[in-house]
Amino acid sequence: MDTLPYAVQTAFPLLFLLVPALGALLSCRRRGRSRPAAEIWQRWWSVGALGIGSLWITLAFLAFPEGMAQTIGFTPSPFQFEIAFANLALAVLGFRGASASPRERLTSGLAAAVFLWGAAIGHVYQWFANGDHAAGNTGGILANDILIPAVMIALALRDVRGVRGVNRSTPAGCSASLPQ
16 A cells, blocks of 8 residues: 555545445436435445445455555554454445335444444544544545445435325325335
8 A cells, every 4th residue: 555645545435435426426317207316326325335435445454454554554453353344244234225225224324324433533533632644544534434424314314204205195206116
């Protein structure tokens, strides 16, 4: 990881926000009227941002623990193995979001928030308390830790509220086909 410029290292995690956003935008342009945009965004965000992003972090921590420790600004630690599997749990939740109900995606967003917002607090603490400006501590990863669960929760809440307001006897209801 040492050979990549700092700007590339810190910006790389932003791809896990950008790619799902572009995918959702393009999918929304081609969607039918019966498929709500919020559902499309949730599925792209869940699989792309949370699922693939967390799987990438899992593999990086397992395959390159020394490089990941350096990227974060830490020394290698056995806790990196635990971080890898915590991220694997998030990846499973993210991939489950491809076929989950809005309530399940809300639960996945809340679970992601518990871990990722806790990690964000840790990143900010290390930044200010110890001057840790390593690429894996600030920048893109910090944005991911905050935005991925926030967007998942906001989209799922919107969809859950929309599903509750749908008249189930009206076949034209956008969310009428979503499982409860």
